[in-house]
Amino acid sequence: MTTTKPESVPLIQIEVLVPVDVPAEKRARFEHSLARFLFGNDRVRPELRTALTDAGIDFNHLATLSEQRPLGLCPSPGAVEFVPTERLARVCREHGIDLTSGGCALMTFGYGAYEGKQQPPDALEIDIRLPRGAERDVAASPELTRDLVTALFGDCQLPEAARAYLRTHGVDLGEVAARNADALGGPEVPFTSRVSPEIHHYLKTNGFDVDRYGRFDVRAVDRTTTELPNGGAAWSKTTCC
Template sequence: MKSQQEGKDMATTRTEVTNVIQIIVFVPISIPVDERATFEQALGEFLFGFDRVRPELQEDLTAAGVDINHLAMLSRNPQIGVCPSPGALEFVPTDHLAEVCKRHGIDLTSGGSVQLGFKYDTYHGGGQPPSDALEIKLKLPRVVLQEAEASSDLVEDIVRALFGDCQLAEPAKAYLRAHGVDLKEVAARNVDRLGGPKVPFTSRVNPEVHSYLSEQGFNVDQLGRFDVNAMAVVNAGVSWTKATCC
């Protein structure tokens, strides 16, 4: 996935049509209309971000011999090198998902689109959003949806390919292990710095984005999971898209 592209027509070839996934986020807070573009940009970074160690723990990590800059580099999701676009977020399938795509002629290396839209009025009628989750719906290619309806594992595979697994990348974990660092122990020593025992020791966004979302009332620390439903039809405007090359 690469830079934002608004209004790009992805229906010109069969590959583009079958490789389109639409993500609809049900926003659990009230956002003024004139603030929504900035909010959506920040929320997109949250959704597609990678987990990194919080800056509040850097002092302890440095004392243990950890190079913070090197740890940050290792925390980025490793690239497998099939995307020609520099810095693209790769859609890496599991064996099961790759088999389904191959069976239906979906080429994961030839391009596609992930379209991100937002619904701001879902909870205005008195409905209560989940206290610890962000509700999301996926509009999948119909041939994939038919298989996903028969297999919850396939939906989980797609969610993991899109959003990661909310864990530090394996190279970062290995680097910390080599220094004898247990992040749980480090976090326990820095509860006050983190802001409480329930605050995770990693974040999916940088401190500036985290601060902005918090100011808007969107507590990223509170949303411990994504509640995702797959469906064929979604009625919501597409705010922007990310192109996928694999």
């Protein structure tokens, strides 16, 4: 874990408002698991294996196509791509933010944020802090905010290689899921998951059922600061190369 990055490296701070009560001794593992959920890649749930196999899909091959590919030019193990839209890239250029030399997403976790307050039943709320200047443009534009969330966390779809494999075999994943809603646990349960069954079980055991959260809601966008609240821990991830 790290709390600082050189000033030349773009730094995005993400504060996750934790919607469940997690004992102090369990927080390190909980935070790591939650970070894997946020930055994870979407995969088809194993409950659909039989139905997809019957449709001619090799489920193991589909799972392989759904894995995140390592970045060939990046020296940082486990790095993920940060791919901005053209309008987000334009805002970064206007404020002198270089997206070609790497960056870091610094994640903190806010416990007790909902004490006595209503929390959304189907959304994970986050606050985002950006380098100086960019935060004003992003905060003023819902479209730029959505672009930023997608660049950080993906678009909640299978990777293109996996979707191409399904298209080639004439398989519509939405239709397969609708026909097998009972196997998934109900029509409201998404047919993809961002975490392994083991991490899903761990998070659910600790009160955070990832099936309940259909979106990430950005509560506020502000200017970045490298100071962590109350000495809180941070989880750092390279986001572009």
